[in-house]
Amino acid sequence: MESPVISTDNDFLYAQIAARIEKQIKQNLLKPGDKLPSVRMLSQEQGISLSTAYKAYVELENMGLIEARTKSGYYVKYLPARFTSVPETKPPVSKVEQVGVAEMIAMVYRNMSEDSVIQLSRSSPPLSLIPMTKLSKSMLESIRNSPTGNITYENPQGNIALRKQVAKNAFNWGGNITGDDVVTTQGCLEALIFCLRALTKPGDTIAIESPTYFGIFNVMLSLDLKVLEIPVKPDTGLDLEYLERAMEEVPVKVCLFVTNFSNPIGVCMSDERKQQLVRLLAKKQVPLIEDDIYGEIYFGKSRPRTCKSYDTEGLVILCSSVSKSIAPGYRVGWCIPGRFKEQVLNIKMMHSIASATPTQAAIGHFFETGRYDLHMRHLRKALYTQCLRYTQAIATHFPAGTKISRPQGGYALWIELDKKVNAFELYQAAMEHNISIAPGQIFSVDGRFNNFIRISFGLAFDDVVEESFRVLGKLVKQLS
16 A cells, blocks of 8 residues: 555644654554554654653554554554555456346345445445534534525526535536536436436447446446446556557447546556546547546545546546445435536436435535535544554455555455455355455456455444454455
8 A cells, every 4th residue: 555644634743743653664664563662752752742642652553553562562563565466457358248237246235234244345434434413413504594494396407505515625626617517416326327328328338447336337237338348457547558449449438437546446546647548538539427436535645636627628527426425325416517518417307307405405514614624534534544454454364465455545445365266155155254245256247356355444443343354364264
């Protein structure tokens, strides 16, 4: 994993000290087993109070980077050397495949809703990281401030207050838009569906990533679209050279890519490669639907830019929502359709007329009051910590030779197991212990990721999650 700095306010001195020690651990300047200075010594060396020094060590301990040993002090715990290799890229078959939805996808979906199951397969924030009280306040205040109590039909394009806030936040990813450029939807998936319906007809070919989020296959099937899979490299993201060659041979109607923290690999394309992608598609006049649902879940210092920010011809449609950041159940999403705004709006009016008024207004209010920014700082920090703790648990319990991605944001770890391991068999065995993982076969149309699994680190790391990894590691060894 790269070495993103802990995302905290500069006012917190302990976080700055912790970030510097973290960087030394990640660069292997401090090695596993090395003894750290005592709290008193750290206080004297850095010219900080004992309380600040102690908080810095607690921060690192919570992240799983160091451990306290009784009557001995603090020691480096993190084991980055176990994962010098990242999962391999598996090129897709050369021909275009008609999407087929396997029964295993439906099975994984069904198990995601079972409360008794430890959900290592679900990429969304747990209740402990959702600001329920503040959301409820925003809901009540937005209803109170509305002359109709938010019970009437909303404007077909969406709640104006929410659209203005989406436009305002676009500044963070390099956007220069107004509220009139935004169309709201019931979640990001609906935004993707509306855009695909507006731009395609049955039988068209859509270029998507491989591996990619398995939910998109159901969409392609329902719209009778063909899929051209483009490999994702674990270090640079979408294989643009492969895409360019493939488009010379296959008539691609639309591209649909996750450029920031792709699911399941978690890689973020560089600004240079995003610009390269936009130029390539503009040259061929092929629209890009950019799924930016994970763009706000970054572990570095700043929010990454989008392909939309480099779009000068209106060919890039950006889709997103608050499902991964604030409230999955509110189903508040949006798209910025560029030159295709009227087509997308017509599709929306045919299918849903308008989005739900109360939830849109509540999320708009949540943004406007500054509650969103405060919440996101906390969420990013928590997820980054959990990513490290989950990685540490895999290092401890899984067999040597396991390869793991190094996500720069998002929710997912992409894990390559021994070639003898069948991921779906592992999934079935894990479910007997009430542990849900996502088998790699469901992330492509041809099932070639049969020895890969996706584990999501949304759940707070605790003893139950730790025990789940112990069980999974044991099952992996049995199947190897």
